[in-house]
Amino acid sequence: xxxxxxxxxxxxxxxxxxxxxxxxAFHIGTLKGRAAEEFAKEGNAILGVARLATAYAFxxxxxxxxxxxxxxxxxxxxxxxPEGFTIGQEFKYPLEHDAQAVxxxxxxRHGALPLEPSADPASxxxxxxxxxxEAEGMALVDxxxxxxxxxxxxxxxxxxxxxxxxxxxxxxxxLYKTLAADAVTDNEVPKVHATFPVVIQRPREGHAWVVYSxxxxxxxxxxxxxxxxxxxxxxxx
Amino acid sequence: MEHSxxxxxxxxxxxxxxxxxxxxxxxxxxxxxxxxxxxDVLTGDxxxxxxxxxxxxxxxxAYPPIITxxxxxxxxxxxxxxxxxxxxxxxxxxxxxxxxAFWYGFRRVSVxxxxxxxxxxxxxxxEKGRCEWDNFLYKGTFSMxxxxxxxxxxCTVLVPNADKRIRIGVLLMLVHSLLYAFPLFDRHxxxxxxxxxxxxxxxxxxxxxxxxxxxxxxxxxxMDPENPIAGxxxxxxxxxxAAFVGAxxxxxxxxxxxxxxxxxxxxxxxxxxxxxxxIFFAFGxxxxxxxxxxxxxxNLLLMFAVGGLGTSIYVSLLPKSLLLESPFLAMxxxxxxxxxxxxxxxxxxxxxxxxxxA
Numbered sequence: 001x002x003x004x005x006x007x008x009x010x011x012x013x014x015x016x017x018x019x020x021x022x023x024x025a026f027h028i029g030t031l032k033g034r035a036a037e038e039f040a041k042e043g044n045a046i047l048g049v050a051r052l053a054t055a056y057a058f059x060x061x062x063x064x065x066x067x068x069x070x071x072x073x074x075x076x077x078x079x080x081x082p083e084g085f086t087i088g089q090e091f092k093y094p095l096e097h098d099a100q101a102v103x104x105x106x107x108x109r110h111g112a113l114p115l116e117p118s119a120d121p122a123s124x125x126x127x128x129x130x131x132x133x134e135a136e137g138m139a140l141v142d143x144x145x146x147x148x149x150x151x152x153x154x155x156x157x158x159x160x161x162x163x164x165x166x167x168x169x170x171x172x173x174x175l176y177k178t179l180a181a182d183a184v185t186d187n188e189v190p191k192v193h194a195t196f197p198v199v200i201q202r203p204r205e206g207h208a209w210v211v212y213s214x215x216x217x218x219x220x221x222x223x224x225x226x227x228x229x230x231x232x233x234x235x236x237x
Numbered sequence: 238m239e240h241s242x243x244x245x246x247x248x249x250x251x252x253x254x255x256x257x258x259x260x261x262x263x264x265x266x267x268x269x270x271x272x273x274x275x276x277d278v279l280t281g282d283x284x285x286x287x288x289x290x291x292x293x294x295x296x297x298x299a300y301p302p303i304i305t306x307x308x309x310x311x312x313x314x315x316x317x318x319x320x321x322x323x324x325x326x327x328x329x330x331x332x333x334x335x336x337x338a339f340w341y342g343f344r345r346v347s348v349x350x351x352x353x354x355x356x357x358x359x360x361x362x363x364e365k366g367r368c369e370w371d372n373f374l375y376k377g378t379f380s381m382x383x384x385x386x387x388x389x390x391x392c393t394v395l396v397p398n399a400d401k402r403i404r405i406g407v408l409l410m411l412v413h414s415l416l417y418a419f420p421l422f423d424r425h426x427x428x429x430x431x432x433x434x435x436x437x438x439x440x441x442x443x444x445x446x447x448x449x450x451x452x453x454x455x456x457x458x459x460m461d462p463e464n465p466i467a468g469x470x471x472x473x474x475x476x477x478x479a480a481f482v483g484a485x486x487x488x489x490x491x492x493x494x495x496x497x498x499x500x501x502x503x504x505x506x507x508x509x510x511x512x513x514x515x516i517f518f519a520f521g522x523x524x525x526x527x528x529x530x531x532x533x534x535x536n537l538l539l540m541f542a543v544g545g546l547g548t549s550i551y552v553s554l555l556p557k558s559l560l561l562e563s564p565f566l567a568m569x570x571x572x573x574x575x576x577x578x579x580x581x582x583x584x585x586x587x588x589x590x591x592x593x594x595a
């Protein structure tokens with residue numbers, strides 16, 4: 001190791017050869033990363049709707065909220081749970097818009113923050129039953145039309161129930177245990193929750209976010225595989 | 238694992254280095270009660286302890302994260318491990334041959350992985366009924382330290398010149414920063430992995446880069462055996478200063494993150510570690526020393542493993558309501574007792590010349 005190595009021209013050139021592409025790549029990567037974060041915000045809002053349902057389940061013995069059977073809509077039953085809220089801008093007088101709810105502080109540097117809906121309820125469908133295929137989904141739509149999807153398990157024709165059984169199960173926490181107890185599955189498989197879509201975004205520009213009952217989200221093409229088949233989405237509408 | 242292998246003295250023991258190591262352990266011990274009593278700023282659960290001596294994510298786990306001294310601690314520990322590991326490894330290589338050196342390296346990595354197996358396999362099996370294999374292999378603190386130590390040894394053998402070896406660390410840092418910038422892999426608390434991105438051992442890669450740099454610092458320190466200041470003057474302080482500027486710039490573009498040990502955090506660890514070593518070295522030159530830190534530093538791994546585990550169990554038993562009633566009790570029971578007990582143990586071991594190490 002010499003005391004102070006000379007900086008040669010070729011070292012400078014080599015450094016530039018490495019650093020310039022690095023800086024360009026870093027810049028592109030950062031922009032792509034920010035775009036991905038922005039893109040994920042919409043999915044997060046839809047995920048928030050599913051989280052509301054799980055929050056409801058904690059105070060209702062594990063049962064997810066019922067669907068709007070009176071209005072025959074794939075949405076939460078009216079007054080079952082509040083609309084999804086997220087924290088909004090700092091609360092200032094006079095109010096620039098109607099605040100439905102306000103979180104009083106101190107919260108960080110804020111005295112109060114209004115709560116704003118995280119997702120427009122009309123922008124997504126809530127599927128309060130465990131359906132994993134188009135046949136099961138269409139059986140649920142049929143039950144909804146007949147006004148029997150009222151928050152209880154529904155007996156349907158064999159093969160059209162949850163996972164090919166004869167019962168459409170309402171969504172609930174640890175449903176996999178019930179499915180195993182009723183011999184719908186051979187044993188308790190928690191991963192089965194990853195197959196039940198619970199909140200489906202209304203498709204836009206050929207894609208939609210889908211949140212499953214294990215609270216993982218996927219951005220899927222429309223029309224595409226269940227639950228974003230054309231027939232099922234049209235029926236939900 | 239006692240300090241009794243062989244008969245000759247392998248290398249000079251630096252008291253100022255023991256003190257620097259002791260400070261790192263002390264910060265770890267202090268971070269246990271502050272983490273336990275972090276409270277919750279959103280729900281109004283009161284906070285106890287100095288926030289600067291706690292992980293920032295315990296208060297706000299989001300992006301960009303709050304970074305404190307404690308958040309740099311793990312990387313700082315890695316840097317110091319690399320520093321001392323270089324001296325221990327190369328002194329054996331020179332005086333006892335490759336077999337002794339490689340046996341030392343193997344032993345050190347094995348002991349760290351053994352600790353990782355207790356931390357990530359045995360204890361979770363008792364508590365949760367399952368082993369945390371990902372923590373054992375690449376995510377846990379001990380496994381990351383083990384891997385970093387191994388990488389540092391291997392790089393020392395492959396590229397003996399520190400001036401060239403540092404390029405490996407820099408290259409790893411650049412690769413890390415690029416992989417971290419692109420939305421290719423899941424990052425800690427990034428949108429809850431909504432995009433289902435695959436996991437990547439960012440923390441492991443980041444700490445490995447720091448460990449390699451630590452090994453280079455260790456070599457630069459002895460670059461002129463006749464003049465111990467030379468290493469600091471010609472390499473450690475200039476490179477730490479450059480890392481300071483680099484960390485400042487990088488923090489604008491890619492804010493430091495504790496869990497993923499991204500480029501900003503690696504650079505912060507480099508300059509803080511370099512300056513810390515310089516400060517303790519300078520203190521030593523003017524005849525000023527902290528005997529307690531020296532004792533703590535001599536049994537670094539023991540204090541880190543046993544002290545850390547013992548302190549975390551102790552603070553979990555403290556009733557928070559009692560501490561909230563009296564600030565004096567909080568300071569004494571949570572702030573002073575763990576330090577006092579471990580310091581006593583460290584001094585007791587030191588006075589008997591016992592150094593437990595891998």
